[in-house]
Amino acid sequence: MSLHDILTYRRSVRDYLPVDIDDAMVKHCLELATLAPTSSNMQLYEFYHITDKAMLGQIAKACLSQGAATTANQLVVFVIRPDLHRVRAKTVFDFEKQNIQNYSPVDKVASRIKRFDTYYNRLMPLLYNQSRFIPKAREALARTVGKFRPIQSEISFDDMRIVMHKSCGLVAQTFMLAMSEKGLDTCPMEGFDGRVIKELLNLPKSSEINMVVSCGVRSDKGVWGDRFRVPFAEVYHKI
Numbered sequence: 726m727s728l729h730d731i732l733t734y735r736r737s738v739r740d741y742l743p744v745d746i747d748d749a750m751v752k753h754c755l756e757l758a759t760l761a762p763t764s765s766n767m768q769l770y771e772f773y774h775i776t777d778k779a780m781l782g783q784i785a786k787a788c789l790s791q792g793a794a795t796t797a798n799q800l801v802v803f804v805i806r807p808d809l810h811r812v813r814a815k816t817v818f819d820f821e822k823q824n825i826q827n828y829s830p831v832d833k834v835a836s837r838i839k840r841f842d843t844y845y846n847r848l849m850p851l852l853y854n855q856s857r858f859i860p861k862a863r864e865a866l867a868r869t870v871g872k873f874r875p876i877q878s879e880i881s882f883d884d885m886r887i888v889m890h891k892s893c894g895l896v897a898q899t900f901m902l903a904m905s906e907k908g909l910d911t912c913p914m915e916g917f918d919g920r921v922i923k924e925l926l927n928l929p930k931s932s933e934i935n936m937v938v939s940c941g942v943r944s945d946k947g948v949w950g951d952r953f954r955v956p957f958a959e960v961y962h963k964i
Contacts, residue, residue: 741941
């Protein structure tokens with residue numbers, strides 16, 4: 726399909742045919758989803774690909790038993806993991822360090838590695854730290870520096886949660902478009918009991934459910950009529 730075809734084909738499907746879809750194909754679409762951009766390339770997300778019938782039933786119930794969940798052949802739970810920020814920051818730094826050594830001019834290698842080291846091994850742990858006092862200190866520092874020059878001021882704990890959810894949302898959207906390209910259907914669901922899903926998946930307390938995406942093949946009643954969008958002129962502003 727062309728990009729236009731993929732975007733046109735994708736709809737939020739709320740009823741699926743009772744047919745099996747290929748687990749490996751869904752997994753491949755999740756692999757493609759990891760190509761989506763995330764803030765600072767931190768990739769603070771995980772996927773839980775649900776294929777077990779018993780677990781499907783439990784997750785569907787936690788999704789308030791809506792049709793998009795109860796008729797789905799498979800489900801994917803998208804999760805943010807703020808607790809992994811140190812591990813992911815180190816992983817990204819190690820990769821970028823090798824990148825710098827491979828592609829930078831010799832006289833730039835040391836300074837660039839130092840800059841990336843500061844960014845990933847000092848700044849990222851500071852930004853994502855969830856302790857009681859660090860977020861308040863971050864905000865106070867940003868307010869002070871912001872009096873003299875532009876600075877990222879949205880650095881509270883809730884701000885960083887929003888950053889992680891935005892990044893995970895980009896990944897989930899990429900997954901749904903990849904599924905559309907395969908002729909498969911999805912529905913992103915935000916109506917769920919996150920507490921129950923976290924218990925079912927044995928997730929850590931600090932994790933959060935970003936969304937649950939159902940997967941399958943649409944039935945004749947899977948799409949609820951024509952697509953509606955607010956007129957483009959109401960959302961487009963050229964400056």
